[in-house]
Amino acid sequence: MTIQAYGLSAELSGHTILYPTNLDFKPGERVGLVGASGSGKSTLGHELVDTLRARGASVAHVPQSPDEALDPLRSMAFHWREAEKALGVAPDHARREMLFKALQIERGDLRKRPWGWSRGMQQRFVIAMALIGTPDLLVMDEPTSALDPVVAAGTMDLLEDYLKDRQTALLLITHDLGLAARRVSRLMVMEAGRIVEDAPTSKFLSAPETQAAKALCAHRNWLELPC
Numbered sequence: 588m589t590i591q592a593y594g595l596s597a598e599l600s601g602h603t604i605l606y607p608t609n610l611d612f613k614p615g616e617r618v619g620l621v622g623a624s625g626s627g628k629s630t631l632g633h634e635l636v637d638t639l640r641a642r643g644a645s646v647a648h649v650p651q652s653p654d655e656a657l658d659p660l661r662s663m664a665f666h667w668r669e670a671e672k673a674l675g676v677a678p679d680h681a682r683r684e685m686l687f688k689a690l691q692i693e694r695g696d697l698r699k700r701p702w703g704w705s706r707g708m709q710q711r712f713v714i715a716m717a718l719i720g721t722p723d724l725l726v727m728d729e730p731t732s733a734l735d736p737v738v739a740a741g742t743m744d745l746l747e748d749y750l751k752d753r754q755t756a757l758l759l760i761t762h763d764l765g766l767a768a769r770r771v772s773r774l775m776v777m778e779a780g781r782i783v784e785d786a787p788t789s790k791f792l793s794a795p796e797t798q799a800a801k802a803l804c805a806h807r808n809w810l811e812l813p814c
């Protein structure tokens with residue numbers, strides 16, 4: 588079933604930072620949200636997650652840094668248990684093993700606190716936690732920007748493989764057009780609190796229409812990066 592959200596908007600200190608916006612995602616669709624820093628991408632992501640969750644939809648969010656999701660004082664096992672509790676699902680060893688295998692984190696020591704894991708492995712763990720409830724939509728906000736390009740590319744490859752035959756839609760929020768272009772089939776660009784272009788990736792790259800999209804596409808060298 589298509590996921591739809593209407594009239595998403597946000598104000599900050601009396602200023603509109605997100606103008607009323609409608610979004611839709613087909614099951615399994617991979618969508619990128621790109622735009623300059625401060626254009627409102629994260630705000631839109633948060634509004635989307637909050638609105639859909641308030642309606643009881645199954646939506647998971649992966650933040651930019653694992654620090655935002657992991658408490659340095661708690662073990663990795665604690666985080667996993669809490670995620671299961673929050674989702675209201677019973678502990679399931681087989682499900683955990685399956686997700687750890689998919690994201691290649693099966694050798695991680697769950698008794699350790701986050702700082703006992705590398706940043707790359709922490710972020711893969713956060714992504715695995717987000718997938719526990721098999722969400723209808725996964726919103727990832729700059730999910731690999733804290734990682735080096737090789738680890739970032741590996742993480743996105745593993746996620747892509749995992750999602751391949753699943754119905755979970757993906758919204759990938761990034762300022763990196765190169766990253767988005769390799770991972771999604773549809774691209775939206777934001778400018779000053781509005782989505783100003785929404786097109787299939789190939790069309791977006793070959794014939795951008797708006798100034799914001801043209802400016803992003805002008806940096807073709809971004810497409811050479813590995814992630």
Ligand SMILES: Nc1ncnc2c1ncn2[C@@H]1O[C@H](COP(=O)(O)OP(=O)(O)OP(=O)(O)O)[C@@H](O)[C@H]1O
Nearest residue numbers: 599604622623624625626627628629630631761762
């Ligand atoms: N806590 C805050 N205090 C002041 N201004 C804020 C705050 N959060 C967001 N803004 C402003 O709201 C607008 C949208 O911010 P938002 O973080 O959604 O943009 P973004 O496109 O995700 O940027 P980035 O790529 O840098 O994360 C910006 O003008 C930003 O300065």
